[in-house]
Amino acid sequence: MPYNCIFVLMEYEIKPQEKISLGLKELWQYRELFFFFTWRDIKVKYKQTFFGFAWAIFQPLLMMAIFTIVFGGSNQEGLPYTVFSLSGLILWNVFSTGVTSAGNSMVTNANIIKKIYFPRLIIPISSVLVSLFDFIMAFIIFIPFLFYYKIHVSLLFPLMLLVGVVITAISTFGVGSLLAALNIKYRDIRYVIPFMIQAMLFLTPVIKVPSDTWKYILAINPMYSAIELFRFGFNDQPLQWNFLLISISSAVIFFVVGLFYFRKTEAFFADLA
Amino acid sequence: MKPILEIKNISKKFRIQHNKEPYSNLRDSLVSIFKKSTETYEEFYALNDVSFNVNQGESIGIIGKNGAGKSTLLKILSKITPPSSGSIIARGRIASLLEVGTGFHGELSGRENIFLNGSILGMKQKEIKARFDEIVDFSGTEKFLDTPLKHFSSGMQLRLAFAVAAFLEPEILIIDEVLAVGDAEFQKKCMGKMEDIGRSGRTILFVSHQIASIKQLCLKTIYLESGKMMMQGETNDVISKYLTKSGSQSQFSISDRSLQDTKGKELYFENIYFTDASGQRKTEFLHSEDIHVVFETAGINKLGFTLLVTVTNEQEDPIFSSETKIEGNKTVLKINKDFLKRGKFYITATIHIFSTKPEDKIERNISFTILDFDSEWAKYDTIHYSYSSFGSVIGNCEWLKY
Numbered sequence: 001m002p003y004n005c006i007f008v009l010m011e012y013e014i015k016p017q018e019k020i021s022l023g024l025k026e027l028w029q030y031r032e033l034f035f036f037f038t039w040r041d042i043k044v045k046y047k048q049t050f051f052g053f054a055w056a057i058f059q060p061l062l063m064m065a066i067f068t069i070v071f072g073g074s075n076q077e078g079l080p081y082t083v084f085s086l087s088g089l090i091l092w093n094v095f096s097t098g099v100t101s102a103g104n105s106m107v108t109n110a111n112i113i114k115k116i117y118f119p120r121l122i123i124p125i126s127s128v129l130v131s132l133f134d135f136i137m138a139f140i141i142f143i144p145f146l147f148y149y150k151i152h153v154s155l156l157f158p159l160m161l162l163v164g165v166v167i168t169a170i171s172t173f174g175v176g177s178l179l180a181a182l183n184i185k186y187r188d189i190r191y192v193i194p195f196m197i198q199a200m201l202f203l204t205p206v207i208k209v210p211s212d213t214w215k216y217i218l219a220i221n222p223m224y225s226a227i228e229l230f231r232f233g234f235n236d237q238p239l240q241w242n243f244l245l246i247s248i249s250s251a252v253i254f255f256v257v258g259l260f261y262f263r264k265t266e267a268f269f270a271d272l273a
Numbered sequence: 274m275k276p277i278l279e280i281k282n283i284s285k286k287f288r289i290q291h292n293k294e295p296y297s298n299l300r301d302s303l304v305s306i307f308k309k310s311t312e313t314y315e316e317f318y319a320l321n322d323v324s325f326n327v328n329q330g331e332s333i334g335i336i337g338k339n340g341a342g343k344s345t346l347l348k349i350l351s352k353i354t355p356p357s358s359g360s361i362i363a364r365g366r367i368a369s370l371l372e373v374g375t376g377f378h379g380e381l382s383g384r385e386n387i388f389l390n391g392s393i394l395g396m397k398q399k400e401i402k403a404r405f406d407e408i409v410d411f412s413g414t415e416k417f418l419d420t421p422l423k424h425f426s427s428g429m430q431l432r433l434a435f436a437v438a439a440f441l442e443p444e445i446l447i448i449d450e451v452l453a454v455g456d457a458e459f460q461k462k463c464m465g466k467m468e469d470i471g472r473s474g475r476t477i478l479f480v481s482h483q484i485a486s487i488k489q490l491c492l493k494t495i496y497l498e499s500g501k502m503m504m505q506g507e508t509n510d511v512i513s514k515y516l517t518k519s520g521s522q523s524q525f526s527i528s529d530r531s532l533q534d535t536k537g538k539e540l541y542f543e544n545i546y547f548t549d550a551s552g553q554r555k556t557e558f559l560h561s562e563d564i565h566v567v568f569e570t571a572g573i574n575k576l577g578f579t580l581l582v583t584v585t586n587e588q589e590d591p592i593f594s595s596e597t598k599i600e601g602n603k604t605v606l607k608i609n610k611d612f613l614k615r616g617k618f619y620i621t622a623t624i625h626i627f628s629t630k631p632e633d634k635i636e637r638n639i640s641f642t643i644l645d646f647d648s649e650w651a652k653y654d655t656i657h658y659s660y661s662s663f664g665s666v667i668g669n670c671e672w673l674k675y
Contacts, residue, residue, distance in 0.1 A: 012362075012363055013360055013361065013362050013363075014349065014350070014352055014355070014356065014360065014361040014363065015355070015356070015359075015360045015361075016355055016356055016357060016358055016359075030395075032392050032397060032398055033392050033393065036388065036389050036392040036393070040378060040381065040385075040389055043380070043381060043385070044378060044380045044381065047380045047421075048380070111375060112375055112376050112393065113353075114353065115353070115369070115375040115376075116351070116353070116369065116375055116376060116393055116394065117351050117352035117353050117369075118393065118395070188300075267354070267355045268354070268355075270348065270353045270354045271287075271354055
């Protein structure tokens with residue numbers, strides 16, 4: 001043979017679906033595909049645009065400008081309004097773009113799903129990774145704002161950034177994969193997603209902090225804890241643990257429910273898509 | 274040595290729901306929680322208790338009519354859809370080439386698509402790099418590697434896609450009807466590549482309607498019909514059984530039609546069949562025989578309907594059409610001898626008036642076969658030429674001598 005052939009002897013069985021497993025081993029075998037799907041989506045997203053990746057920065061900056069003009073003026077949570085809204089927006093954008101693209105991902109990739117096997121989870125996870133890539137671009141722009149407004153950044157900042165991003169990622173993935181699996185069966189979800197995202201923006205402390213009476217209900221929103229904990233790294237405000245715990249549990253529940261519902265139904269995606 | 278694939282009692286069951294939209298919506302699901310379901314299910318077996326073994330290095334052909342379960346079998350083998358019962362033990366990596374170009378993205382360049390598609394098909398980046406030059410070489414797309422794929426011609430996309438899949442070197446390669454597209458030259462190149470793959474000790478499962486390609490590539494063949502395995506064995510035996518089986522359906526009679534089918538039609542087909550010049554019914558003709566296609570119609574023909582007949586070949590290419598005014602209840606079309614080349618031909622028959630909406634139409638389920646052992650074209654049955662690449666008809670032309 002002209003080249004080295006590595007014959008991996010593996011034996012496996014194809015059977016009717018019995019129990020749900022996470023299939024982590026298989027996901028690991030396909031790890032390169034994560035990279036390729038993410039890379040494809042990032043590339044395609046900004047292809048044939050004049051500004052390219054800069055859009056990942058423009059979007060939150062423009063929204064911040066609009067919010068500042070309409071709602072701005074007073075400080076919120078001890079932060080100048082621009083910093084308050086931009087800090088919320090950069091994480092919120094991960095959730096909104098991630099949930100939208102993950103939620104539609106199974107339908108938009110139906111042609112591949114129907115033809116080729118690979119662990120389906122790769123697709124919604126890459127959607128989340130794409131929106132995290134946008135976050136990195138936007139975060140680089142956020143740093144100068146902290147310096148410009150001479151904001152006191154605590155030593156916990158890197159930790160809180162990590163906590164905020166992790167909560168955002170797991171809740172984006174959870175909600176996104178739940179919607180993706182439902183979307184394959186019920187195409188109504190396509191219309192629910194944009195409405196849900198719009199409504200949730202007002203229930204998330206991005207534009208302004210909701211009053212305490214509503215907070216118990218609003219804390220069900222997993223993005224509440226992500227944004228508040230991220231801001232804790234630079235706003236010197238006491239944390240309201242009761243609300244945070246509700247919100248963090250909600251993120252974990254969405255993650256677990258989304259993951260399991262997706263795994264449970266994925267075998268039949270090709271029949272339904 | 275253990276077989277590389279053990280397929281044991283595989284069945285795939287679908288539920289056909291009556292009175293239901295193909296896509297469910299939330300409202301219906303919510304309503305059905307509270308309402309007792311009045312829907313009736315009909316169970317339908319796309320595959321019914323199919324078992325066979327494949328040894329390493331074998332090329333297995335799978336034949337059967339549309340809807341026989343061939344594609345379902347391949348989908349189960351490539352893990353796209355799970356079986357309803359039964360199991361498959363696989364001892365090697367399975368890659369499928371179910372439809373060329375799946376996973377390509379128009380915005381990405383040729384180079385990027387090779388990596389993306391290879392990785393979707395289960396190749397490691399290292400492996401793709403090692404084969405990259407061969408893939409580019411085989412597909413002949415070198416000059417366009419950095420051009421977005423959307424600017425490629427469809428032929429170039431096809432070549433690239435086949436090349437990626439063919440060079441990915443899985444232990445088991447599944448191929449479904451890919452060769453139906455692409456020009457004759459490329460088809461030949463693909464067949465050559467697949468023969469190489471077969472020779473290099475890898476296993477191929479090959480689904481095709483083109484009996485010639487199955488004969489060329491596979492020693493063993495499996496014949497499926499309505500989800501059941503009809504026969505497995507040596508390719509030549511299986512193919513002759515398949516041809517005689519499908520030959521028995523080469524006529525059409527009123528008993529094939531439901532009452533609804535003919536209701537409200539002023540004139541409709543009752544029987545369609547083939548005879549030779551002496552009136553003997555048959556479905557296989559020598560190329561040197563006249564073919565009579567008999568159309569028996571029933572109903573009222575006060576308006577003066579027209580009968581339009583189109584003959585198509587196995588690849589669904591129309592060969593020719595002919596039409597006539599219907600008079601009486603028996604109309605016969607004579608197809609002259611030495612006109613059609615060897616192969617299977619299908620009849621599409623339409624009753625219409627003034628080219629408006631067809632009053633009755635019978636499509637493609639009646640066929641006849643032309644045999645050719647001795648014409649000037651039969652000598653091209655060698656590995657260097659393909660009889661079928663010379664067209665479906667014997668040209669009505671001559672060489673002028675000066």
